[in-house]
Amino acid sequence: MTSTIEAVATLIGDAKRIVVFTGAGISAESGIPTFRDPLTGIWARHDPEKLETASAFRADAALVWGWYLWRRAQVARAEPNAAHLAIVQLAKTREVTVVTQNIDDLHERAGSTDVIHLHGSLAQPKCFACHRIPAEQPFENPIASEGLRIEPPRCPRCKGKLRPGVVWFGEDLPAAAWKRAILATKGCDVLLSIGTSGVVFPAAEIPIIAQQSGAYVVHINPAPVAHQSSRVFCLIGRAAEQVPALVSLIGSTHLLPH
Template sequence: MSERERVRELVRGARRIVVFSGAGMSAESGVPTFRDAQTGLWAKFRPEELATEPAFRANPSMVWDWYVSRREAVARVAPNAGHLAIADFQRRHPGRLTVATQNVDGLHQRAGSPGVLALHGNLADDKWLDVPCERCDLAVEAGRPPRCAHCGNLLRPAVVWFGEALPARVLAEAESAARACDLMLVVGTSGAVYPAAGLARMARGQVVVVNPQASDLDDAADVVLRDTAARSLPYLLED
């Protein structure tokens, strides 16, 4: 039995599965990785100079425009065969597979996956920079970025910036799913960004790494498949 066949048998036998995905999965759809997004007008900046609350407070228009360019780049791509295979499995087997992702691009959601645990937030969404006043949501004034016409509070991208904690509820749900799963598929992540990467090390069941490159989580895996999500997941998740 090949390693791919072995993993497919693990999928078939698992009652609770977690797919933990990272940037490599989105890269197959053409989404630039975080650092590869530094092109054109943004090539002179390091991501750390833009993806922080102090940077946003110092120059909100510049940081907002960078995120607008990232949103436009994501809008031009589509979920790949790996995203679609996961969503299709979830439709066939409701409640059996949970997606936890480090990606902020929303491709899992666009593919049709329900209840995605977006550990680093969602690029398409906004939230208030400061605690909103009672009129913030009723008096949004257009701008770069939009602001509350009453108190001046700014909208910001609803992503996790450097120095910020992961959303507590989402992280807790992901950790609970990891501890309860029979099988975790770790797909397209380097395993270098914590605390998200720690999910693979707390998984109760078998851990399978799917990545064409070596990752920091290979040592936690029961099986390592040197393959991509788009090539492997349609086969692994096939009934």
């Protein structure tokens, strides 16, 4: 009897266009905490949901900027894991678009080139006042994170305070990124949903849209997040184990020409 992972490998082997949809779980395996993980050290007494809002930035911009410098330090120490690298390997033989809810750069550092960030990126700040993105990176010391309050740099154009270029609670997803993600999802043959619980909307609509558009949907997660059907599959386990194992099963007879 064919196993689930073998069945999925066959589907991917026959696919031309794949969307890889990733959430916090894949980054957690590189050591980046998720929102479910308790904070430690100097940030242990703070609630992330109360720091990641426009109102929090207005009330105490230095505190919020210090929080994001701490998060940048976490990302800088992390390395892409085997799942990130397997996705890059898959893209050598297929048309692969990565749609991620993560604000880190682990996909890019692993080598992925077509990455859509639905929730923005820690690496790209913008002005809180005029919304422009500065041409030069303002992080003189991106690793320094000791001490809660660090005054944010100023916008080179309007002198407003720079804020993290991420989607805060209560904000809309970036329209251009969302449009690109929807187009890629509607046009894919298989969608791999990796390390996401499917509870953060509207990003969680991506697997639903893929299924409605006729694609196969494969969930890779340590816990079941969907019911299996003829077009929905679940691979239970860590992304760093399941994704490389899946990619290794794809036969060379299915490779697309370079």
